[in-house]
Amino acid sequence: MTNPNSQATNPKPLRQFVDLVDPAANLFLSCSQSQADEAIQSGDVEQIRRINGQYAVLQPTGPLLRMARTIARPMRYYYADFEDKSFLVVAERIDEIYEFLVAQGCAASFDSALTRMVPAHYLCEIDLTESSDVSPRYERFLRPERNRLPVDLDLIGKTYIGQLTQELNRWLDVLPDDEPIGVMFSGGIDSGSVLLLLHHLLSERSDSLDRLRAFTLSIGGEGDDRKQAIDFLNTLNLTSFVEEVDVPLSQVDFRKAIAAVEDYKPLDIQSATAGYAICEAIRERYPDWRWLVDGDGGDENLKDYPIEDNPGLTIDHVLGHTLLYQEGWGIDAVKHSKTYSGGQSRGHVRTWAPGRLLGFSGFSPYALPNMIDIAEGIPFAELTERKPEKLYALKGEVVRRGVKQITGFEMPIYPKRRFQRGAVSSQTFEQIFPSTARDYRNEFDRLQA
DSSP states (O other), rough: OTTTTTTTTTTOOOOOEEOOOOOOOOSSSSSOOHHHHHHHHTHHHHHHHTOOOOOEEEETTEEEEEEEEEETOOOOOEEEOOOEEEEEEEESSSSHHHHHHHHTTTTTTTTGGGGGETTTTTTEEEEEEEETSSEEEEESSSSOOTSSSSSHHHHHHHHHHHHHHHHHHHHHSSOOOOOOOEOOOOHHHHHHHHHHHHHHHHHTOOOGGGGGEEEEEEEEEOOSSSHHHHHHHHHTOOOOGEEEEEEEEGOHHHHHHHHHHTHHHHHHHHHHHHHHHHHHHHHHOOTTTTTOOOOOOHHHHTSSSSSSGGGOOOHHHHHHSHHHHHHOOOOTTTTOBBBSSSSHHHTHHHHHHHHTTTOOOOOGGSSSSOOOOOOHHHHHHHHHHHHHHHHHHHHHHHHHHHHHHOOOOOOOOOOOOOOHHHSSOHHHHHHSSSSSSHHHHHHHHHHOO
């Protein structure tokens, strides 16, 4: 007699999963797509950790769907249950999920707030036989050992920037030899180090330096970044690499950024607005340009954000909470958003989405797991004596020393300034952007309606 409760004889039907993630947008620096697929299919987090690059990968294994991603590649999913259809849809964007459901005639009850972002640096495992109210299983694959480096700024700089050099070198191996490279350049610490290291590596390879361009945004002919970028390069006799991208004020619209990023956090939307403006202008100027590289992730790695700008945040939180700026408070925290994830895991879409939508292949080497792993090994508390002003000065010292040892360049260091603030004057900034967080949210809600 058949046991009606037996899974072997009466298995639950598998929910149909739909894969809308574009594998061509993955960037692997140490393996192939198929090797990455095998690692994630195995469910072994040690194998997944060995994948080097920017990626979002999902693999079915029997009733299980396994997913993993790094910071620089978003991936979200959505349960769609109807009388005769049951989907688990996985995509990069909310609008991709919605458009699929429209095509299936199943979009009437879609709610973007019920999409779920796969948190960066975790293996996310979903049982396709379970109902949509069952939580996925998470297992971390990036587990940095904190405070493991000695209190030696020269050694820390060489280790950290040495790893960045390796990652950029691997990236150059992936690129076609004859295609140009654009650096999103403000003359700041992170974009400055990326530019100087690429200059160094191309020279070592006896490759043409004509491939390299430092794109600097100026909105309406204003902004401090244009002067800073020229000063930076002039100091090093590299002024020929700068290319100013001047965007008319009339072409800058924060609503484009909200549509691109599918989010509403003011600082991220402001940054994405500037990012969209420069990407749009580069695309108009160079219809075939593909490769862009930026310094995103450098602030998060070296914990270089004004603590006083975040009510309730203390230096003890910043120094004591692993990966706070990269991942937020953690997947089990009340402050964690299931719809968006947290920290840079959420906010990096401000960089990724504008370039992706405008046909660029972007690279953010500071956001790679290998870079984050080394950064977490820095003994921040000992080096800063838990004083915010010493913490803010630390990044410049670490990067300057590392760049000097590897390239010979004595890199100039300027005060920190956000991307969106450097592209315009203060007066123009107030004209471009709404004054309250509610204004951003209202526009987002309007677009999602």
